[in-house]
Amino acid sequence: MRNFLRFLKEVRTYWRLLCIIACLTLVTSAASLPPPYLIKILTDSLLPSAIQQHKPTHLPQIFLAYVLLASLGALAGYWLTYSITLLGQRFKMDMRRKLYAHMQTLSLGFFEKSQTGKLMSNITNDVATLDQLISGGFVNVLQDSVTLIAVLFLLFHLDWKLALAALSVYPVYVLNYLVFIGRIKNTSADVREQREIIYGDLQEKLAGVQVVKSYARERSEVRAFSGETRSLLSLNVRANTLSTALWTLAEFIGAIGTAILLWYGGMQVMRGQETVGTLMAFYGYIGGYLYQPTLRMIQLNDQIARTNAALWRIFLTLDTQPTVSDTPQAKPLPTIQGNVSYNDVWFEYQQGQPVIKGVNLKVKAGEMIALVGPSGSGKTTMVNLLQRHYDVTEGSICIDGHDLRAITLSSLRRQVGVVIQETMLFNTTIRENLRYGRLDATDEEIEEAAAIANIAHVIQAMPRGYNTRLGEDGVKLSGGEKQRIAIARAVLANPRILILDEATSALDSETEALIQEALDRLMAGRTSFVIAHRLSTIVKADKIVVMERGMIRETGSHAELLTQGGIYAELYNQQFKAALEAQHEAAAVQAAEAG
Amino acid sequence: MGHFPRLLGYLKPYKKRVMLAVTLLLCITFTPIVLPKLIAYTVDTALPRRDVHALTAVFLAIIGLYAFRGVVSFWLNFTIGWLGQRVVFDLRFQSYRHLNRLSLAYYDSRQTGKIMARLMGDIDFIQQMISGGFVTFLADMLSVAAILAVLFSMQWRLALVAVAGIPFYVINFKLFIRHIRPLSMELRERWDAMLGVLQEKLAGIAVVKAFAREEYEVERFVHTVRENFDIGMKQMRLNRKLGANAQIIRAAFTGIVLWYGGALILRRQMQIGDLLAFNALVNQLYDPAVRIVDFNVTVQWTIAAMDRVFETLDTLPEIVDDSGAIPVRQMNGRVEFEHVTFGYEKGQPVLHDINLKVEPGEVIAIVGPSGAGKTTLVNLIARFYEPAQGRILIDEYELKKVRLESIRRQISIVSQESLLFSVTLRENIRYGFHDASDLQVLQAAKHADMHDFIMSLPYGYDTKIGEEGIKLSVGQKQRMSIARAAITDPRILILDDATSALDSKTEANVQAALEYLMRGRTSFVIAHRLSTIMNADRIVVLDQGRIVEIGTHEELVAAPGVYQTLYNEQFRSAQEQQGIQALLA
Structure with a gap:
């Protein structure tokens, strides 16, 4: 209420x-x-x-x-x-x-x-x-x-007597409606539910047709579908029968009313107590002005x-x-250098379950930071906090000395660029997608950005170039191509701080090499935070931050961390052990041949 | 129009019911004419003569008439409803069965949404046509003919005057509807476009926020909504104009009929009861007339829907079992490609002249840049597509000449995107092998390193996934699909980038499971990470659809070539660092 x-x-x-x-x-x-x-x-x-x-x-x-x-x-x-x-x-x-x-x-x-x-x-x-x-x-x-x-x-x-006679069936008419409508509603709900079941099932099995075919399960799928559709058939027939019954009965009840009216009214006319015209007026009013409005008023309830x-x-x-909004006294962030500091940052999504536990990190403008650690260690949360998608629970994050909570969101996000793992492009032209990075970018700037992201040649090879539509009725891009468009979009935004969250994971090594130099160019002079599982892409970082369970366990350059022999060294060895061994063997073979 | 007889073909098995429906329809059409005539009789005969028996007869006649009408119309509607639903069932079942027969190539070029629209929306539309449009048309034709006959027999001059209104009514409808329909279509299109934008921007909200574009998006949304608003108002205005004109035309002609009829009564050429009946009957003519005139539009839409449905039904599956295809009971797992060439589209081969002989139990790694044809190669083994030239042998059988189902049951694929269904975890694993016992499910999950996680869930193996259930991470999904593959105990195993989404720790766990799984089976492994495939018996290097190198890791790395380049690229930095480490040591 x-x-x-x-x-x-x-x-x-x-x-x-x-x-x-x-x-x-x-x-x-x-x-x-x-x-x-x-x-x-x-x-x-x-x-x-x-x-x-x-x-x-x-x-x-x-x-x-x-x-x-x-x-x-x-x-x-x-x-x-x-x-x-x-x-x-x-x-x-x-x-x-x-x-x-x-x-x-x-x-x-x-x-x-x-x-x-x-x-x-x-x-x-x-x-x-x-x-x-x-x-x-x-x-x-x-x-x-x-x-x-x-x-x-x-x-x-x-x-009034004729009115009473004519209206005698009126309560029955309403009652008939009320008796049936409950059942009809229930059946319609069942029909809807069954349709949704079929719809969901169909959607899944058609999208996953490859799985169905791989396991040669076509026949059992058809059998299951047949069963579900058969239930739909009987539900539909039931719904149809119920509503047919309702309206057939309603018509019959109405006809009885008409018959009573004509008989009783006719008697009145013969007795000279009523005129034929009044009888006809009654006939007109009862048939056309009573039943429908009544039913509609009942339906309002529903x-x-x-x-x-x-x-x-x-x-x-x-x-x-x-959960995050501008405070009334928030000021726009002036153009920044890119110094970032996490000061004893604690954060929890749910109360009592901290995900970041007392992180301290100072990053100088232009530094490249690699965030490393097992999944669930809080890497993505760290960069989400930097974009202020969430507010820290305790401590503070500052950019050039400005506490994030004291500046306006839009001024912050304009200067922080992100390329994320799951590339989200929109169903519009490539040009529009790129321009999303900066709405007032000229076509030249867009093409330049595409060139930096090593995607310009792919776009130019398309029949409609930058005006090619993506998605539904347009071209389909490979994962690597999408990623590069996302990178170009970030290039256009020209952020002071750059976040790469698994940005190159979908690329094969050849494309990755192509793009790595683009990223290197992009990162030059900007503060950047890179999250990646592949160690080879992050060994170049100025500082590697190793995280585990929301805490920073190790910080330092690649060489420093390897000599420390901690978590990073273990991760490194795990991923490259086989490679290193093979390397040894190959070297040994070569040495033997040379010898 | 060609599909129309074909649709009628779907009614053929139910010929008796169709005949019944037509008969019932004939019985019922005359009933609306009787009531006005009964009233005319009351007013003109029974009442002036003060004949109570006649009045009682009218009373009984009305009740009898409507009792009859009730029974017949209930029966009729039930029959028609049943027929419509039954045809829908048949069409849908047939379409779905056919869709399952079609090869992957069909799905590659079509969106799931469009296929679904055919299966659900179009078929529903056909049903509406059968139980709604068709029957109404038939009933309308019959009742219009009957009413006209009665009117002209009652007073042909008055009938002429009354019927004169109908052309105006119909023309008014036609004039407006021509402009209203495109607007409705536009409205629907805009609405769909709005939904599309909404869907995209809400799903991609991270991007919107990352670029601080919230205000811009709200502005654009409001713009779209306003466009909808304008078209909606325009459509309403046209609709109302149509309605207003129709109302006035009907009222004017009712007035004329009453006036002229009244004049006829004064000249004693007619009686008042007849005029009232006349008026009632004329009013039953307008709407059927419009429906009859508009029927061709309904027919056109139905034909369009039928075309789409039948197009699906008429698509021939590219891959079907030969009539003499034999089932392969237990294969050894030898695979041989002989001069295989294949392309998804004509003239654009993706694989050129592939020759490859794989012994049972061998592990083959397939390596190459993206677009080299790796996935295509393994898809051919499962016979998702047919080679354009050359042939593929499994054991000593040519793939083309054996029963498809018997082969696929012995091949398992774990692909890059793990597709799971919205059922319980147990049912998902069991999808690979229907008759698997709970113990086998458990073992399969253990091999894929999923068991501990599943046991930590409150409902364990009976936990549902998808919309209504829990969400799995990409890595967990991948392990689920590994478990699903494990339970089938396949002779040939295909791993298409199966571990790409796992972090290195999980990957190490899963790798052990995969190695166990591959033991004793012919396996094809596609991976980008070289470290995961160095243990293969042989490595096949594909480049632009051709096999450029074959050999063990040691052989390939020693000789200059594609593999060596790939290898060096990935491990260059590792090598450098190794040098540093050696120095530090």
Whole structure:
């Protein structure tokens, strides 16, 4: 309920539109009501008895009334729909902007915890559900209640006994609906669930068709699929049967009502207590103005329940506070040299489980730092903290003496460039992808950056060059090519501090050699942090930081660490032992041959 | 239109039900005409004559009519619904079975999403056409004909006037719908585009944040949403104009019918009850008329959907068993390539004239720069593709002439991307060998160094993975797929960069498992890291689709060539440092 009140508050912004909608609703309802009454006038004036008495017939007036009412209804209806659509679309647009803008402010931690699909459905489906309630549910209920009250009033006013007779089946009609709709809803939910199961399964098995084929499991997959689809078949047939039963019965109940009306009304007419015209008006009102509005009002209940769930999810997102945000007195970071210091840094993702434990590290501008250690030792966390995706739990990180928490996020991130392990490129042209590094880069600068990243020749060889689209309907790049585009993107951003997180892991040694020189060029003069498993790529670092379980265990140059004989030396020997042995043998063979 | 008879072919097995549906439909179409006629009878005959029996007869007639209508329409709808669902089932089952027969080459050139859309969306659309569009069309035609007949028999002059409204109504619809449909399509496209951007930017939020592009992204998103807004409003306006015109046309012609009818009554050429019935019947003409005129659009869409579905069904699998193919029960694992040439596309060979003889139990390492054809070479062994020239022999059998399934069951592949399914860990491992006992699953997991991790989970082997379950790291996934391969006890083992995502410590553990696994089996190993393949019996060096060197590590490293260069590059720095170390020592 609290969510609901908050939702109403959101809607209140549009009160002007809401007032217009309410007025127009009254007009359209009013314009739709008279036709059965016109039929009454017409009928009563054209009965044989009336003709004999030469009663006035009003034929042209009735014609005019029809046309005028329809025109009024159409005009009001046009503006009503216009206002409703405007309200709905405005609401959706504002809500979506609010949600998306809010999501953008949230920190990386939020996205790591939530699935992309769920976030998307927040922005698309949940907002659409709210809109359905506003521009569907609310407006319909308004219109329906106006119509219902007016018609009931009119019927009882015309002849309350006849009204009671005509409405005698009305409760049965509603009851029939209520009895069936529960089961239909359950079955539809089952159908949806079964469809999702099939969908998920299909998605997985088609994407993994190579596995299916490798293990020659085609036949059993087809068997399993057949079973699942068969369940879907029977569920669908059940849903269809239930709703057919509901509507067939509803029609029958309605027909009984008509029969009662005609019989009882007919008797009244014969007794001279009622006119034929009134009977016909009743017939028109009962058939066209009662049942549908009633059912729609019942359906609103459901809609509100659905909306509540959507509201809860939307407000949950909107109420999530970014864990990292600019303080009010945050200043933009001036152009930096690139001196970085970690001062007794502690960090934990979850309380009581520190991932970084008291790290102290001083990096001079222009130095290259290699972070080494087993997976889970906190290497990526270290660089994430430097980009301030998270705030340190204790201690501080400073760049050129500025505490990260005292400067604005965007000014920091503009000067820190990252190339990560899983290269994320967007489904647009190569040029646009590169330009993401710096929006105002000229085409020359883009090409230059591509050349530095050793990717220019690959791009130029493509038929559409830099305008080639990537992804879905475009070309597919190899892992190494993607990585190099990501590197070019970082080159364009021209950061003072560079982070390479396994940036070259997807490259074969030949390409890696090509790119290594590009990276060397890129790193020259910049402070850089490199995470890599391959020792050969990091032996050149000015300083190697060996991490284990969130602590720095060793710091020093390659040569220093090897002589220390610690963790690094062990890692080094493990990876290269075989190579070294083979080297020895080869040398021995050569020596023997020479000798 | 060519596919239409073919679709009807799917109804053939259910001929009796189709006949039943048509009969029921014929029975039911006349019912809406009766009620207005009964009311006319009441107003014109029963009431003026004060005939209570006639009135009671009308009462009973209405109830009887609708009881009849209820039974028939329930039966009809049930039959039609069943038919539609059944055809969907048949089509879907057939398509899926066919998809499983198609070779990998088919999947290489198509996106999973598109294949899924055919299997689900298009087939659903065909179902709607069968149970919805078709039946409605038939019913509409019948009822329009019946109503027109009744109207003209009642008062042909009034009927002419009444029917005159219908062309206006239909033309109004046609005029507007021509502009509305493209807008709907555009709206859908834009919506999809918006979803695409959203998906990408939310999944790639790390990049957005790394370049501090949040505001830019919000701006672009708002721009897209606003475009949607504009088109949505435009579409609504057209829709409402159509609706408003239709409303006025109908009201105007109702007014005219009542006016002219009233005049006829005054001239005693008609009675009021008939006029009321007339009015009710005319109103039942408008919507069916539009639906009939618009039917060709529905047909076109359905045909497009059918084309796509049948295109899938008509794609011939490139690799099928010969009629005389024999199963290979227990193979030894000898593999021989004889002058094999292969390309994914014509005229662009990826492998040239490959000759290679591998003895049972040999471990072959395949080395070369990316794009050299390493993965293609091993894919040919599993017969995912057919060589363009030359042949591949397994033991003494030509690969082409044996039962595909029997061969693949004895080959296991651990590939670069480990694809696991969203079921339990146990079921994933067992995917390799359906009848494996729990003990075998456990052993396989132990070999892949996964057992300890699995036991640390609260549900152990029954832990689900994927969306609803736990997430595995890349290394864990790779070890899972090694376990899956281990359980099949294959004669030929293919490791396609299987350990690339593991860090060196885990790799050392897994390496032991792999070595155990390779023992006694013919193995093909692709790896970038030379250290993992130096133990191979022979190393095959591929470059641009050709075998350029074959030999042991010692042989290859001693002779100048591709392998030596590769080797030196990777270990240059290691060598340098070794020199330093030697000096320091």
